[in-house]
Amino acid sequence: QVQLVQSGAEVKKPGASVKVSCEASGYTFTSQYLHWVRQAPGQGLEWMGVINPSAGSTSFAQKFQGRITMTRDTSTSTVYMELSSLRSEDTAVYYCARGRWGKRNSYYFDYWGQGTLVTVSS
């Protein structure tokens, strides 16, 4: 069965960086794009960006351009999301999610990781 297992909770100081991992299993790692979505406390879902595990290519939401990096390790079927210059507003649960193409050139997320809480506090 498809599983996405994320790394544990992190506490960071403002200005620092955080790197969250997401290990995929149960399917061919390079066959589906993996995305990162975050959710601030009491708020909705916010798409951050995507990585193609095969080519390593990435695309990010405008809001995060310049402060986000996504990488992958095909030997361990793991993707990483690193967010730099952290501020208190980045306190959120970060999810990885597998993307699938649907009808009419649409796109959805069929499997999600369990989430990683990142707390930014001085």
Next chain:
Amino acid sequence: SYVLTQPPSVSVAPGQTARITCGENNIGSKSVHWYQQKPGQAPVLVVYDDSDRPSGIPERFSGSNSGNTATLTISRVEAGDEADYYCQVWDSSSDHRVFGGGTKLTVL
């Protein structure tokens, strides 16, 4: 870019039908997907491509999409359906995956 509008809350009695809407100009031209999120848990896909259900999702969950509104319908609502529900589309013009603001379903 796309901004998907959902009502903040919907309340329904057990056994009744809940309808959660997702609005945007001409949303009927896109495929809409829906997620259920219970407190402290990751989102779960409940409807994709407007009206298809992933395996394991009860037939009580259905969807429709036309004009400026997409709708998630939950029939014979149960206490366990109480959750936040999010709609989502792909905005091809910006290559962004866009979520609605979410609707809290309360089962009275």
